[in-house]
Amino acid sequence: MPLWKRTLDVLGSITAMILLSPFFIIVPVLIKSISPGPVLFKQERIGQGGENFTFLKFRTMKVNNDSSLHREYLNELIKSDKSMIKLDKEKDSRIIPLGRFFRKACIDELPQLINVLRGEMSLIGPRPCLPYEAKEYLKWHKYRFDIKPGMTGLWQVSGKNRLTFREMIRLDIQYVKKMNIWLDLRILLQTAPVIISSIFHSNVSVNDFLHNMKNKISPNRQFKKFIKRYYSDIYSVDKLEFLDDKLKENSINLMELMLLLSKLDKILPGYNVSKRYFGIAKLIDYEKRSQSGDMETRYRL
Numbered sequence: 001m002p003l004w005k006r007t008l009d010v011l012g013s014i015t016a017m018i019l020l021s022p023f024f025i026i027v028p029v030l031i032k033s034i035s036p037g038p039v040l041f042k043q044e045r046i047g048q049g050g051e052n053f054t055f056l057k058f059r060t061m062k063v064n065n066d067s068s069l070h071r072e073y074l075n076e077l078i079k080s081d082k083s084m085i086k087l088d089k090e091k092d093s094r095i096i097p098l099g100r101f102f103r104k105a106c107i108d109e110l111p112q113l114i115n116v117l118r119g120e121m122s123l124i125g126p127r128p129c130l131p132y133e134a135k136e137y138l139k140w141h142k143y144r145f146d147i148k149p150g151m152t153g154l155w156q157v158s159g160k161n162r163l164t165f166r167e168m169i170r171l172d173i174q175y176v177k178k179m180n181i182w183l184d185l186r187i188l189l190q191t192a193p194v195i196i197s198s199i200f201h202s203n204v205s206v207n208d209f210l211h212n213m214k215n216k217i218s219p220n221r222q223f224k225k226f227i228k229r230y231y232s233d234i235y236s237v238d239k240l241e242f243l244d245d246k247l248k249e250n251s252i253n254l255m256e257l258m259l260l261l262s263k264l265d266k267i268l269p270g271y272n273v274s275k276r277y278f279g280i281a282k283l284i285d286y287e288k289r290s291q292s293g294d295m296e297t298r299y300r301l
Helices: 003-019 021-034 068-079 099-104 112-118 139-146 165-178 181-200 206-217 224-230 254-267 273-277 280-292
Strands: 040-046 052-058 122-124 150-152 241-243 298-300
Touching (some): 003 112, 052 112, 139 165, 150 181
């Protein structure tokens, strides 16, 4: 680990523990008063180099829960292309009172500052995975083990549970390759707004949203290729592509595209999808092509 990163981890975690010290007093008292069992939830996770370590969280679930359901759910996420909506997204009897709020506000993650001080984790890095999750990894997935797992990371500030498992891995590997102090500082600064936004906004799957928009915007046109192949690029690349084999019959027009992007702005607050991916020059160019019927099979924004 670079010296600058370890220095940032130590100074950052100590500062955070001092500033957030009231939570380390109040939360344990609340957990003890509403649910029998330990305050901390301890779990084996995979760290740098594939080594196991004891991962710490404030307990938000009842004790002695069966992990088989979660194991099956993770396997499905790894093998499918579904968004990583949490298994406990809806009402879940396993969650203790206030547990859902602790999770949404990431208060349950605070004990991981201890993991950071121990050197088992970093403030910034890939999400630490479970041993049974790692067993399902493909060879290229394991590049995320080249560095220490983090409390937050590129995945968390780029869409988090709206993304698919494959997109999460891709962002983790992207961070491994591009890791630098400025990127770490940017991710740290983006984390708080993302957490605040998640408290007041429900997680909406872009995949599900686009499937719904397919019928609401243009029920007579086929959007399957657009939905299947390119919604994932909204978060993780510098360009957004639209592709359709039969553009003259099935391409979306200018107003439909503007409506789609404006809707994405609403479900992705602060991300400015329309401004980020669709400049005025491109709008004019796209409109001219739409009117003339001179459409390319691939159009890049």
